[in-house]
Amino acid sequence: MxxxxxxxxxxxxxxxxxxxxxxxxxxxxxxxxxxxxxxxxxxxxxxxxxxxxxxxxxxxxxxxxxxxxxxxSYGATDAVTEDAFAGIGNQLSPYRMMRARICVEPAIAREAAVYASREQVARIDAAAKRARAAASWSEYERQDDQFHRAVAEAADNALLLALFDSLNRVRREVAWGAVTRSNARPPRDHSSFAEHDAICAALAAHDADAAFQAMRAHLQSVSSRLFEGI
Missing domain, CATH: 1.10.10.10 (Winged helix-like DNA-binding domain superfamily/Winged helix DNA-binding domain)
Known part of the structure; x- marks a missing residue:
């Protein structure tokens, strides 16, 4: 919340x-x-x-x-573009930001399932494992960021990667609220762990539809946790 x-x-x-x-x-x-x-x-x-x-x-x-x-990166920006991202971020609510992610990232995951190399799938899986082992929420969030970007890289499309990076850059400008947490680190049954595993399994199997659905389910789950009670 x-x-x-x-x-x-x-x-x-x-x-x-x-x-x-x-x-x-x-x-x-x-x-x-x-x-x-x-x-x-x-x-x-x-x-x-x-x-x-x-x-x-x-x-x-x-x-x-x-x-x-x-x-x-092809998504690297100059000062003018940084200001533009900040302007967009200032206009977006966290809820609308998550809606944008749910529109874009499942489609990127579907492409990643088709084009990911064995090395890229291994990198994605390694990021998921680091997220699971994180000793703090801030470390988990760093590894989660790396997980999602590794999926975007695996789509093997410079335009999609630039789109992901732009979306991510705007996300950092949105006025997010802090989540109330009772633990210093993610609990062992944190739902994102199993969701990450489902995404990894779909990518490893090169199952495009399963990758799309797994990423969509993951982001919808994150959104539900963020906005519970709103």
Whole structure:
């Protein structure tokens, strides 16, 4: 149930890395420097850089490919577009934001079931397992973000990925309320765990209809929990 309004999370290292990408002339699809070089360029710790990379990946600014490096996403934005996203987010209620996700993400999951590679399915499954093992709600939310973006990447379509990233960027500007929680971490029977597993199973089986239905059921379940009693 929603009880209060929170502002979107901000991270100083992430904002510095975002500026470095924008000012360095990196275009969508370009690989950015490796971690060691970024640490030297930015004068930050490895932990700070990795937190920044996680944040920008969740924000759709970059994507990472194991063994190949970190790349600028096709959904990366400049300051003008950031303002546009903020304007849209300020006009949306959390309920309408969830309606948009329910319209878009199941269709992306259906495409992912058709085109996902074995490696991509493994990445999605690994994100689901990390979410299940999360020791706090904030860590769960980070892993949940990575799970959903990995599904979008698996659709193998730059336009759909940019659409997902844009949707996700607007989502961060919406004035979300905090959920009343009695535990410091998700309980073992948290319904999203089984829902994530159902999505993974459908993707692994390359069952497009099942992937669509599993993602839709998951988002509807999330929406029901968020707006219970409203």
């Amino acid at each position: 929603l009880t209060r309004t929170d502002q979107p999370e901000r991270d100083e290292c992430a904002e510095r890395l975002r500026a470095l990408i924008a000012e360095g002339g990196y275009a969508p699809g370009d690989r950015i420097p490796p971690e060691r070089q970024l640490i030297e360029m930015m004068g930050i710790t490895r932990a700070g850089l990795r937190r920044a990379l996680d944040f920008l990946e969740r924000d759709g600014v970059i994507w990472r490919h194991v063994g190949k490096g970190t790349f600028v």
